[in-house]
Amino acid sequence: MASIPKSLGDYAVLPVQLPQPQSIAHLPPATHFLYVRRNAPKIATADDDRSLFIANAPVDSTEEHFRALFGSLVGPGRFESISFEEERRRQRKQAAGGDDFDDDSESDFEGFDTAAPRRAASLSDLQSRKRKREGGDKEDREESRRSAMNALRQQSQLPATWPQSLRRSGGTAVALFADAKSVEIVLKAVAKLHKASAQQYPAWPSASLGAPWLAGHNRMNYPNREDLRESVDAFFALFNQQEAEAAELARRLRNVPDEDGFVTVTRGTTGGASRGGAARQQEAALARAKQLAKQERQRQDMTNFYRFQLRERKKEEQLELQRKFQEDRKRVAAMREKRGKFKPEA
Template structure:
């Protein structure tokens, strides 16, 4: 059959391998009709069952081989779509993440692999190109020999197979010489954002809004001031601990009691000594 459930069947010959017989992969194509319309729907085709190694270059080559229109881009399943109602919100979120200094980690895969039965939206440069491509697909639907192009032929890009996993390992565990500049750049960026945030909070502190209320800024004083204050407190406590250990100030109660008893004993001994001196002088007639 040339169609199934409203989809045109587009057979694609796969590259031949000596160990297996020739194989054909089937794409299912129709107009793009999403539940939430977008501005690109009238120049887009919806494709089901894209090969696992599909890239934008593959679809450019495919539609060029069958005499279709010029492809502007391809959105594969799972990728973020541009436009639509949520675009403004996404942009706001991205701007907030930019301000917070958050960055997406670099990809550790040089090339994506599609899941079995995955879908894609092929966007053409204009509506006429889309109509022409759909018409060409309809003419060759179900006829392998009319495609005239083997999937992946003359398509460049990162290699798959064992090379893909070697590259993945190298990207997952970068060398220190590669990693250190990224770390330095991140720390510099984070420090700059913290400085800007502290300056913004300092400007806002104590301001009065249009209703006459004083603006309360979360966080109190700036982070550098807090750090200096904390260091001063820790240094003071450290010195006190050292003096207490060296001076043996008698922290416990029984030690204080013993110190008081010793002091009273010395006072009594001094008093008795003075009293004996006075009596001795009286006996020798030195006091009148």
């Protein structure tokens, strides 16, 4: 068996033994490697001296798993909490107002409101920007409305279909300990593990994956019909409410200029032969006329674009002049002949 390196760069290698399923109990247990170092973020915080940065966290990691792992290494009472990569990214987005985007992350739709229609979302964003400029005189009513919407949104969520959500493979986490001395003790305990045999590596707590995890998924794929009906009803109630609010907001914003003097362009109602329909027909006819004029200008511009086209045009003009000259000669000859035969009466 190849020797395990004690460190990789700034990271100390922490080997752990994964639980062995009963189906392959005759095989040696698998070893998973965690990589730990002192936490040194780009923006320093007050807890950096008592925290560890952990890389290559297992996909089923939870706070209880790491609490049991570090408890087996250095004893209970030193580990406080842990924040995983997804949680830190969510906190950064909330701190940045929801505009932060991590290029290394996968698509994250946790903050996306799937029940919000596109028109309602755009108009709500416009209304929020105008409310910030106008002041906070309607904050109380808006806060109560937002609370009701959040309650309805939570009720509209479909039942979960997995017993436990998995994390991204090779994810990171930041473990917080009681003090800086606890971090030193953990790093020393990790260094001592490489002097022991593989049988003495700390064991990862009981796995939540495997056959029980899939069996739980199979059971949760068939939720109670009443719970499912309530979620669907709440979803459509939220959808219809947001659509109604968007229509009302569009009606109020149609002819109301903002503080800069601009009027928000919104989609009007369609009512047969209404003003909106007639205006749209006139705009379509005008756009069609502009398109035809543009095509005619392009055709004229391309008429004498090449040299051979100029030669052909000059040749055609010369032939046309020759034809007209011959016609004029014939006309003059006919007039002369007619004049010569004229004999006035005596």
